[in-house]
Amino acid sequence: MLTNYHCLYCQKKIDRYTLYSLYIEEDSLCLDCREKLNLKVRKFQIDDCKAEYLYDYNSLFKSILLQYKECYDEALYICFLYKIDIYLYLKYWNYQILYVPSTKTKIKERGFNHLKLIFEQLGLKEVNGLKMKEEIIQKGKSVADRQKMINNYYYEGSFIKRLLIVDDVYTSGSSLKGVLKAMKGHYKKVKIVLLSRA
Numbered sequence: 560m561l562t563n564y565h566c567l568y569c570q571k572k573i574d575r576y577t578l579y580s581l582y583i584e585e586d587s588l589c590l591d592c593r594e595k596l597n598l599k600v601r602k603f604q605i606d607d608c609k610a611e612y613l614y615d616y617n618s619l620f621k622s623i624l625l626q627y628k629e630c631y632d633e634a635l636y637i638c639f640l641y642k643i644d645i646y647l648y649l650k651y652w653n654y655q656i657l658y659v660p661s662t663k664t665k666i667k668e669r670g671f672n673h674l675k676l677i678f679e680q681l682g683l684k685e686v687n688g689l690k691m692k693e694e695i696i697q698k699g700k701s702v703a704d705r706q707k708m709i710n711n712y713y714y715e716g717s718f719i720k721r722l723l724i725v726d727d728v729y730t731s732g733s734s735l736k737g738v739l740k741a742m743k744g745h746y747k748k749v750k751i752v753l754l755s756r757a
């Protein structure tokens with residue numbers, strides 16, 4: 560039996576010739592896209608926190624993320640944790656997960672919470688109670704805008720023993736730093752996982 564599948568991103572045909580590839584190997588991207596994405600865990604520090612990210616910030620990654628986030632191609636969520644979900648689960652199974660919040664306007668426009676859709680596959684308990692003071696759509700790159708983002712979150716939830724904060728891309732870090740600031744004193748231990756780092 561030969562069934563045709565298509566790469567979720569470039570639409571190229573993927574032939575699955577063997578029983579193995581048909582039933583077990585079920586990557587939603589073609590081999591070309593997968594290779595170019597270059598999955599590799601890299602560690603760095605954000606202030607005092609240990610962070611790691613998964614993908615190079617290359618043109619393919621950017622364009623897949625754009626199609627997913629801004630063109631609302633929801634189905635693409637499945638490609639981001641492919642082959643890394645087990646690693647993340649084994650490392651963070653006893654952590655509670657916190658998605659860096661998007662504005663309500665963005666979530667409404669998009670129709671889905673893009674981070675949650677990706678990371679909820681890990682099955683970690685979610686942290687609730689982090690809120691935004693103002694619905695700032697992050698486009699301002701000025702120092703004042705960044706400072707505003709850093710002070711734009713507050714937390715009204717319970718104490719978290721092990722906290723895992725996740726976001727898509729680490730750029731200026733102002734929203735992530737804002738989240739860390741709001742969570743200060745509310746956790747015992749914190750780690751950060753990002754899809755990529757600009």
Ligand SMILES: [Zn+2]
Nearest residue numbers: 566569589592
């Ligand atoms: Zn492809």
